Amino acid sequence: MSCAGDRSSSPPVVLVPACNRVLGQHPFHVAGAKYVAAVRLAGALPLVVPDAAPEELDALLDLADGVLLTGSPSNVHPRHFGEPVHDTTLPLDPRRDAWTLPFILKLIERRLPLLAICRGAQELNVALGGSLHQAVHSLPGYADHRGQGETAEAQYALAHEVHVEPGGLLQAVVQEEAFRVNSVHGQAVNRLASGLRVEARAPDGLVEAFSVHGMDFALAVQWHPEWQAPNNPISMRLLQAFGHACRQQAARRRDQQEG
Numbered sequence: 001m002s003c004a005g006d007r008s009s010s011p012p013v014v015l016v017p018a019c020n021r022v023l024g025q026h027p028f029h030v031a032g033a034k035y036v037a038a039v040r041l042a043g044a045l046p047l048v049v050p051d052a053a054p055e056e057l058d059a060l061l062d063l064a065d066g067v068l069l070t071g072s073p074s075n076v077h078p079r080h081f082g083e084p085v086h087d088t089t090l091p092l093d094p095r096r097d098a099w100t101l102p103f104i105l106k107l108i109e110r111r112l113p114l115l116a117i118c119r120g121a122q123e124l125n126v127a128l129g130g131s132l133h134q135a136v137h138s139l140p141g142y143a144d145h146r147g148q149g150e151t152a153e154a155q156y157a158l159a160h161e162v163h164v165e166p167g168g169l170l171q172a173v174v175q176e177e178a179f180r181v182n183s184v185h186g187q188a189v190n191r192l193a194s195g196l197r198v199e200a201r202a203p204d205g206l207v208e209a210f211s212v213h214g215m216d217f218a219l220a221v222q223w224h225p226e227w228q229a230p231n232n233p234i235s236m237r238l239l240q241a242f243g244h245a246c247r248q249q250a251a252r253r254r255d256q257q258e259g
């Protein structure tokens with residue numbers, strides 16, 4: 001039986017940053033249930049983080065064996081990559097940006113396992129100095145990567161192939177050269193930040209997955225592996241590889257604590 005504070009038999013803890021929404025007259029912190037479920041499918045314990053002041057970031061990361069950056073209908077504010085907002089009708093979440101961007105730099109310093117999904121992938125690229133297309137569907141030569149249809153089933157249906165770059169983390173995890181993914185995004189990687197490795201591309205050349213050089217597991221995907229993950233063997237390989245990396249991190253943390 002484990003005693004209080006003994007995490008040796010506990011699942012690894014994965015922090016899940018929340019989004020900010022106004023419901024009725026009041027502000028709320030919200031996290032998509034499918035992301036929380038995906039952390040459990042990875043074999044980890046989800047810990048949703050409402051937001052964080054700069055002086056709280058290290059204390060939060062002291063609790064973590066991994067981080068999952070979720071998708072969101074909101075866009076990363078273009079000011080973070082030096083641009084004005086092109087379409088003011090699209091939702092933003094500056095409160096999330098304000099803490100997740102520095103949070104990402106700190107988790108990378110600590111070499112914590114990271115799975116960054118859709119908006120989360122965009123945050124990772126911007127946090128490291130990269131830039132985004134604000135509306136990739138409006139650019140010549142690129143497809144429309146936004147979800148199509150009225151229902152979630154339609155919006156998250158498999159939409160296009162991704163071609164996996166050989167020799168990288170994604171190929172090692174999914175063991176496929178190409179596979180079909182869903183697509184629910186209007187922003188997309190424009191300039192990939194230095195220190196990041198392309199792991200997959202869409203048929204139109206768009207970067208659809210990337211990893212952080214030198215980290216055991218820091219993977220960003222533009223699609224949604226959390227969507228109906230148990231029905232998608234490739235999604236489950238991704239989540240289980242992330243969970244394995246988090247368990248390894250938890251073991252390292254325990255070794256350090258035991259000195």
Ligand SMILES: N[C@@H](CCC(=O)NCCCC(=O)O)C(=O)O
Nearest residue numbers: 071072073074118119185186187
């Ligand atoms: N708003 C950004 C990111 C898109 C994104 O994360 N889509 C998922 C929305 C809802 C969800 O599944 O969490 C963009 O448009 O590129």
